[in-house]
Amino acid sequence: MATYNLALIGFGGVNRALAELVSRKNxxxxxxxxxxxxxxxxxxxxYGSVVSPNGIDPRALTETRFxxxxxxxLSGGRSDADNERVIKEAPADxxxxxxxxxxxxxxxAITHCxxxxxxxxxxxxxxxxxxxxxxxxxxxxxxxxxxxxxxxGSVMSGTPVIRFAKRxxxxxxxxxxxxxxxxxxxxxxxxMEAGLTFDAALRExxxxxxxxxxxxxxxxxxxxxxxxxxxxxxxxxxxxxxxDVVCKGISHLTPAALSVAAGEGKRWKLIGSAKRDERGKIxxxxxPRSIPLVHPLAGxxxxxxxxxxxxxxxxxxxxxxxxxxxxxxxxxxxxxIIAIHQANIGATKPCKEAA
Amino acid sequence: MATYNLALIGFGGVNRALAELVSRKNxxxxxxxxxxxxxxxxxxxxYGSVVSPNGIDPRALTETRFxxxxxxxLSGGRSDADNERVIKEAPADxxxxxxxxxxxxxxxAITHCxxxxxxxxxxxxxxxxxxxxxxxxxxxxxxxxxxxxxxxGSVMSGTPVIRFAKRxxxxxxxxxxxxxxxxxxxxxxxxMEAGLTFDAALRExxxxxxxxxxxxxxxxxxxxxxxxxxxxxxxxxxxxxxxDVVCKGISHLTPAALSVAAGEGKRWKLIGSAKRDERGKIxxxxxPRSIPLVHPLAGxxxxxxxxxxxxxxxxxxxxxxxxxxxxxxxxxxxxxIIAIHQANIGATKPCKEAA
Numbered sequence: 001m002a003t004y005n006l007a008l009i010g011f012g013g014v015n016r017a018l019a020e021l022v023s024r025k026n027x028x029x030x031x032x033x034x035x036x037x038x039x040x041x042x043x044x045x046x047y048g049s050v051v052s053p054n055g056i057d058p059r060a061l062t063e064t065r066f067x068x069x070x071x072x073x074l075s076g077g078r079s080d081a082d083n084e085r086v087i088k089e090a091p092a093d094x095x096x097x098x099x100x101x102x103x104x105x106x107x108x109a110i111t112h113c114x115x116x117x118x119x120x121x122x123x124x125x126x127x128x129x130x131x132x133x134x135x136x137x138x139x140x141x142x143x144x145x146x147x148x149x150x151x152x153g154s155v156m157s158g159t160p161v162i163r164f165a166k167r168x169x170x171x172x173x174x175x176x177x178x179x180x181x182x183x184x185x186x187x188x189x190x191x192m193e194a195g196l197t198f199d200a201a202l203r204e205x206x207x208x209x210x211x212x213x214x215x216x217x218x219x220x221x222x223x224x225x226x227x228x229x230x231x232x233x234x235x236x237x238x239x240x241x242x243x244d245v246v247c248k249g250i251s252h253l254t255p256a257a258l259s260v261a262a263g264e265g266k267r268w269k270l271i272g273s274a275k276r277d278e279r280g281k282i283x284x285x286x287x288p289r290s291i292p293l294v295h296p297l298a299g300x301x302x303x304x305x306x307x308x309x310x311x312x313x314x315x316x317x318x319x320x321x322x323x324x325x326x327x328x329x330x331x332x333x334x335x336x337i338i339a340i341h342q343a344n345i346g347a348t349k350p351c352k353e354a355a
Numbered sequence: 356m357a358t359y360n361l362a363l364i365g366f367g368g369v370n371r372a373l374a375e376l377v378s379r380k381n382x383x384x385x386x387x388x389x390x391x392x393x394x395x396x397x398x399x400x401x402y403g404s405v406v407s408p409n410g411i412d413p414r415a416l417t418e419t420r421f422x423x424x425x426x427x428x429l430s431g432g433r434s435d436a437d438n439e440r441v442i443k444e445a446p447a448d449x450x451x452x453x454x455x456x457x458x459x460x461x462x463x464a465i466t467h468c469x470x471x472x473x474x475x476x477x478x479x480x481x482x483x484x485x486x487x488x489x490x491x492x493x494x495x496x497x498x499x500x501x502x503x504x505x506x507x508g509s510v511m512s513g514t515p516v517i518r519f520a521k522r523x524x525x526x527x528x529x530x531x532x533x534x535x536x537x538x539x540x541x542x543x544x545x546x547m548e549a550g551l552t553f554d555a556a557l558r559e560x561x562x563x564x565x566x567x568x569x570x571x572x573x574x575x576x577x578x579x580x581x582x583x584x585x586x587x588x589x590x591x592x593x594x595x596x597x598x599d600v601v602c603k604g605i606s607h608l609t610p611a612a613l614s615v616a617a618g619e620g621k622r623w624k625l626i627g628s629a630k631r632d633e634r635g636k637i638x639x640x641x642x643p644r645s646i647p648l649v650h651p652l653a654g655x656x657x658x659x660x661x662x663x664x665x666x667x668x669x670x671x672x673x674x675x676x677x678x679x680x681x682x683x684x685x686x687x688x689x690x691x692i693i694a695i696h697q698a699n700i701g702a703t704k705p706c707k708e709a710a
Contacts, residue, residue: 021668025526033526158669160523168515168523171380171388171689296675299654313376313686314513314677320651321672331668334526 002341003036005055007092007121009083009112010099011044014126014153016062017330018096023058029334035341041090042071043083045099050077051090083108087115094340096333097125103222103242106133117141117149124336126153126329132226132242135233148340153332155181155227156305159321160335165235165309173312174235176275181227183303183323184211184218185250185270190301193258193267198251210303220249221286224272228284231307232274238282247286266290267298275310357696358391360410362447362476364438364467365454366399369481369508371417372685373451378413384689390696396445397426398438400454405432406445438463442470449695451688452480458577458597461488472496472504479691481508481684487581487597490588503695508687510536510582511660514676515690520590520664528667529590531630536582538658538678539566539573540605540625545656548613548622553606565658575604576641579627583639586662587629593637602641621645622653630665 006022008015022037030036039056043049048071050056056074064070069079087095095116099109106129113130116123117138125131130138131154142149152162156179165174180186187210191201202219205211217223225247232238232245250270258268269291274284291298296318300306305323308316322328361377363370377392385391394411398404403426405411411429419425424434442450450471454464461484468485471478472493480486485493486509497504507517511534520529535541542565546556557574560566572578580602587593587600605625613623624646629639646653651673655661660678663671677683 025528028528029526158527159672160519163523164515164519164674168518168690171384171693172513172686173380173383294656301649313689314683317514317674317676319519319672319674322669328669331527334668335523338526 001030001034001036002344003038004093004337004341005038005040005091006094006096007041007043007086007090008039008096008098009043009087010097011042011047012098012100013326014098014329014333015042015096017326018098018333019058019061021327021330021334023062025334033338033341035338037337040092041086043081043086044071045081047071048077048079049082049086050074051086052076053091083112084115087112087121088119092121094122094124094337097123097127097130098333099127101127101129101226103129103217103226106130110134110138113138113149114141117145117147120145120147122148122340124150124333124340126151126157126332128154128226128230132229135230136239148343150336150339151230152335153329154230156307156321156323157325157329158331158335159305159319159323159328160332161307161319162231162234163335163339164319169309169311169314169317172314174309175312176273176310177231177235177307178271178273178297178310179227179231179307180269180297180300180305181224181272181307181323182218182221182270183305184215185221185224186300186305187303188219189250189253189258189268189270192253192255193262195255197255198253219251221247221270221272224270224286228272228274228286232282232284236274236276236282238274238284240282240284245284245286248288250288253288261290264290265293267293269297269300271297356385356389356391357699358393359448359692359696360393360395360446361449361451362396362398362441362445363394363451363453364398364442365452366397366402367453368681369453369684369688370397370451372681373453373688374413374416376682376685376689378417380689388693388696390693392692395447396441398436398441399426400436402426403432403434404437404441405429406441407431408446438467439470442467442476443474447476449477449479449692452478452482452485453688454482456482456484456581458484458572458581461485465489465493468493468504469496472500472502475500475502477503477695479505479688479695481506481512481687483509483581483585487584490585491594503698505691505694506585507690508684509585511662511676511678512680512684513686513690514660514674514678514683515687516662516674517586517589518690518694519674524664524666524669524672527669529664530667531628531665532586532590532662533626533628533652533665534582534586534662535624535652535655535660536579536627536662536678537573537576537625538660539570540576540579541655541660542658543574544605544608544613544623544625547608547610548617550610552610553608574606576602576625576627579625579641583627583629583641587637587639591629591631591637593629593639595639600639600641603643605643608643616645619645620648622648624652624655626652
């Protein structure tokens with residue numbers, strides 16, 4: 001049985017859900033995977049920070065209604081966030097980065113990851129920023145320090161599309177992908193097919209909590225663009241920055257345009273895609289496309305996400321699943337920790353057996 | 356660079372496609388995965404057998420039109436099959452079992468696997484028989500002999516659903532699945548939705564080579580039943596034999612019934628499924644079901660296959676891809692060999708480094 005001490009950076013919905021999973025699922029993880037999780041530190045801009053080397057009862061974290069600076073009420077707690085000290089000094093094996101995604105330069109999350117790796121901590125993150133802007137640098141740094149860096153939740157929350165493509169499709173000749181990677185815009189398109197204007201559909205998404213007050217990132221494709229960059233770099237060996245990818249959203253589409261498409265047996269979908277051409281060059285884009293009903297992404301409805309991978313030996317293989325959700329995204333962190341655990345077992349267990 | 360010597364048992368479409376992939380893709384596999392494949396033996400009821408310790412040029416195997424007993428024309432070749440000698444004595448690291456699937460008791464493929472494992476060979480197979488009837492016994496035997504046993508291609512050809520569910524969904528609380536696991540019957544249902552009778556749709560499938568002269572296994576659900584047994588045992592820990600699973604096919608359905616369903620926003624699909632109930636008991640069945648259009652399997656058309664996995668933390672996650680095809684199924688064997696290779700690296704490399 002391996003125990004991993006976790007330092008949680010950010011305590012919004014995702015890391016709170018992770019704490020709930022630690023509370024609810026540790027016994028199942030022990031039985032199924034042979035690992036135990038122990039939260040030893042949390043740092044959050046709003047609640048403050050707490051370090052507790054023997055571990056913090058996850059129920060104390062999730063069942064208490066903390067106010068601003070409220071972590072000061074915990075043993076080892078302070079009212080200020082202090083991410084740097086927590087990352088560098090808390091006795092954690094794994095730093096869990098789940099702060100906000102900055103869409104301009106990925107900071108301060110990139111710095112958080114860098115600090116953690118340089119301090120010899122594995123890093124798991126659901127944050128698109130560090131992965132879209134600095135995956136290459138951070139991977140080299142992690143390799144140099146002999147630690148793991150995993151980010152399954154940066155695309156499609158806990159639906160394990162990165163690991164599916166990288167591991168289980170290995171050797172199949174992956175040369176491109178097309179995805180519906182933003183549930184908010186897909187929900188809005190569905191409502192527009194039912195006759196609502198873009199503005200009315202957006203309001204309904206906002207009322208349901210599916211769209212933020214400023215919906216730009218979702219409806220103009222910026223969120224999808226980060227995911228396309230992550231996948232193109234990770235799966236096709238591209239070296240894109242977000243500014244390299246052409247991006248067009250859905251706000252200019254009209255119910256009339258969607259109705260015309262329906263009459264032609266087609267549906268408009270916001271598609272993020274990349275493909276490698278015969279000369280090895282990789283082309284990526286985010287744009288609404290009118291796709292035929294037989295297309296594997298045409299039946300993806302509501303807030304669901306999906307990616308079709310194009311491969312030489314299997315043709316098209318599609319994974320459909322949740323693209324958001326607190327618990328779903330927290331599961332991505334669990335799956336990342338499992339991946340790190342299994343890499344560790346592979347690296348150490350046989351030698352111990354041989355000794 | 357690791358080189359694996361292969362003995363191919365059966366030289367029908369799948370192992371012939373594997374030989375083609377060895378010929379075409381060895382360079383890519385070397386570069387991408389760090390392994391090389393070398394065919395050292397083939398045995399087939401029709402063509403005979405050949406053993407060649409230094410390897411057989413895969414193009415000689417795939418580009419020659421052999422007649423019955425034709426392997427006798429090769430160096431080290433004989434006109435009779437001699438599976439037992441080839442499996443036990445050829446200098447292979449991996450035995451590739453791709454003979455016919457016997458739906459009554461899984462033989463002689465089970466015996467082939469047993470011989471191979473007892474001779475210290477890894478086994479990869481696309482054959483449903485050994486997996487549906489004897490996975491438990493063969494896994495114990497493989498563990499005892501320290502060899503790998505992989506069978507991704509026994510369900511949905513090369514679409515890696517077994518590895519997806521077992522590995523990348525680990526820890527998600529998988530508790531059931533529903534699948535469209537037979538492309539022939541799904542193709543026939545599509546034609547019946549377009550107004551054909553069952554008999555006319557079946558004839559069209561036969562003319563296209565999608566259905567065999569005796570279509571019983573496809574249209575009465577027997578093929579799906581083997582796959583449900585494999586998945587339920589592998590993913591849910593059931594201990595089913597094929598006779599334990601209730602099985603109903605599609606031959607009794609009428610275009611009228613499909614038309615009624617369409618009027619209700621539903622489609623008839625042949626669904627193979629299993630789920631674990633609250634008390635831990637596993638229920639499995641194969642039957643046509645009328646599912647609503649929003650169901651993740653409702654949009655699966657033609658000969659395509661799909662499985663929706665039900666999980667506690669992610670809800671439903673669906674993988675859609677090819678369910679048949681020579682190259683697609685041969686890729687399953689490649690993916691199995693990669694899995695064995697990676698397990699071997701994990702087991703040996705760190706110790707060598709430590710030494």
